[in-house]
Amino acid sequence: xxxxLASFGIRGLHVLSVAVLASxxxxxxxxxxxxxxxxxxxxxxxxxxxxxxxxxxLGVLVMTGVGxxxxxxxxxxxxxxxxxxxxxxxxxxxxxxxxxxxxxxxAIAILLSEGEVVLSGRRRPVLKTxxxxxxxxxxxxxxxxxxxxxxx
Amino acid sequence: xRIVRSPALPGxxxxxxxxxxxxxxxxxxxxxxLFMGKALGEGLSNVGTASGLALYxxxxxxxxxxxxxxxxxxxxxxxxxxxxxxISALASGATNGFFFAMGVVVVLSWDDVLxxxxxxxxxxxxxxxFGAVIGPTVGxxxxxxxGLVDAALIAIAKRLMGVGPVSxxxxxxxxxx
Numbered sequence: 001x002x003x004x005l006a007s008f009g010i011r012g013l014h015v016l017s018v019a020v021l022a023s024x025x026x027x028x029x030x031x032x033x034x035x036x037x038x039x040x041x042x043x044x045x046x047x048x049x050x051x052x053x054x055x056x057x058l059g060v061l062v063m064t065g066v067g068x069x070x071x072x073x074x075x076x077x078x079x080x081x082x083x084x085x086x087x088x089x090x091x092x093x094x095x096x097x098x099x100x101x102x103x104x105x106x107a108i109a110i111l112l113s114e115g116e117v118v119l120s121g122r123r124r125p126v127l128k129t130x131x132x133x134x135x136x137x138x139x140x141x142x143x144x145x146x147x148x149x150x151x152x
Numbered sequence: 153x154r155i156v157r158s159p160a161l162p163g164x165x166x167x168x169x170x171x172x173x174x175x176x177x178x179x180x181x182x183x184x185x186l187f188m189g190k191a192l193g194e195g196l197s198n199v200g201t202a203s204g205l206a207l208y209x210x211x212x213x214x215x216x217x218x219x220x221x222x223x224x225x226x227x228x229x230x231x232x233x234x235x236x237x238x239i240s241a242l243a244s245g246a247t248n249g250f251f252f253a254m255g256v257v258v259v260l261s262w263d264d265v266l267x268x269x270x271x272x273x274x275x276x277x278x279x280x281x282f283g284a285v286i287g288p289t290v291g292x293x294x295x296x297x298x299g300l301v302d303a304a305l306i307a308i309a310k311r312l313m314g315v316g317p318v319s320x321x322x323x324x325x326x327x328x329x
Contacts, residue, residue, distance in 0.1 A: 006201060051165055055172045062176045063208040066183060069192065070201050076193035084187070091184055098173050098180075099305070105169035106309035109162035113230045126312050 007071050011149075014064040017057040018142045021097075024050040025134035032119070032128045040117040047127075048112060051105045054134075058101060061141075062094065068149075083148060090144035097137040104130040163229035167220030170305065174298045175215040179208065203259050210255040218248040222299060228306055237303070238296065245295010246288035253287025254280060 028050050031043040069076065077083040107127060111117070119127065186192040196204065220229065222244035227233025235243075261276035 010201070048161070048165065052168065055168050058176060059172050059212050062179055063205060063212070066179060066196070066208065067201055067205055069183070070196035070199065070204055072193065073197040074193045076187070078190065079188050087187070088184070091180055095177065095180055098176055102169050102173045102305045103309050103312065106166055106306055107313050109165040109169075109230075110309060110313045110315060112165070113162040121314065123313060130312075 010064045010067040010071070013060055014068060014145065015142075017061040017064065018138055018145070020057040021054055021061070022135055022138035022142070024053055025131050025138065029128060029131040029135065032124060032131060035124065037119070040119050043119075044108070044111060044117050047108050047131075051108055054101060055105070058098065065094075086144055086147050090141060090148065093137055093140045093144065097134065097141065100130060100133050100137065104134065159230075163224065163231060164220070166229050166306070167223055168216055170223065170302045171216030171219035172212065173305075174219055174302070175208075175212045177298075177301075178215075178294065179211070199260070203262075206259050207256060210259070211252055214248050214251045214255070218244040218295070219298075219302065221247075222295070223302065226299070226303075228303060237299065241296045241299030242292045243295075245298070246292040248295060249287040249289070249291015250284065251287075252291065253283035257283050 028043070028047050031039065031046055034043075079085075079088065104127075107130065111119075111123070183192060186195050199207070222240050223229035224231050225233070225235040225240040225244075226237045257276055257279045261272070261279065265272040265276060
């Protein structure tokens with residue numbers, strides 16, 4: 001009973017972390033897409049808050065992901081099986097999301113260090129792209145996770 | 153419009169991001185290698201869920217702290233440079249490796265020590281001595297590799313934001329050049 005509850009909790013946290021990643025990226029992308037200089041300070045504040053939440057979510061995603069694998073234990077399939085291919089694709093998507101997220105957070109930190117909210121020139125489209133790319137990557141991880149959980 | 157925030161916030165954000173990235177990348181790399189070597193299932197079964205979660209939390213917290221210190225010392229976190237890049241990366245990696253090795257021994261031997269009492273302390277103490285040597289050595293090498301990755305990511309982010317190359321000579325990054 002305790003093991004089943006722990007497994008349920010770990011899976012729940014795993015899904016919740018992807019939900020935080022995807023929904024937050026959607027909100028910040030929308031804020032940046034408004035192209036309103038008066039709203040830039042709010043957009044940057046929201047982005048900074050999202051960055052903290054997203055790294056906590058990413059850490060929980062990896063931690064609970066390994067926990068889920070541990071629950072399968074010796075039943076893990078081979079790398080060449082369909083399950084193994086999806087699993088490797090998921091690992092690749094997570095790695096890509098980590099790199100995109102690091103670039104995104106550092107870009108926001110650079111803007112914060114300048115003190116001025118100047119999303120002029122290429123800064124707004126670059127930030128929008130970084131947040132937009134986060135969304136499909138998070139969704140791909142979610143789809144891969146569901147596939148792995150339901151494939152025998 | 154000027155926004156007022158803690159001056160330490162940008163450095164802390166980058167420290168959290170790159171520290172979390174380093175811990176996650178190390179874990180994912182290890183998982184991938186074990187999976188391809190067909191040893192993942194057995195390895196994770198031996199560690200157990202609670203111990204595995206505790207070890208990842210330990211690695212995560214320790215790596216974020218050490219990465220933040222490295223970024224500050226190497227002048228990559230909006231502060232003037234205080235130490236050589238290579239020495240900072242090696243020192244931070246070695247510190248992280250030491251704490252993680254100690255944590256691994258404590259977490260994995262906890263149940264045995266509780267069950268066997270003082271007699272169960274012999275093997276963990278020997279493991280701690282080996283860990284005190286191996287942990288910092290391996291950690292320093294990994295720290296240097298991840299230090300280079302961190303510096304490269306900061307350089308790319310600076311280019312994307314149009315603020316020039318990474319400062320290595322004590323100028324805070326982020327100032328428009």
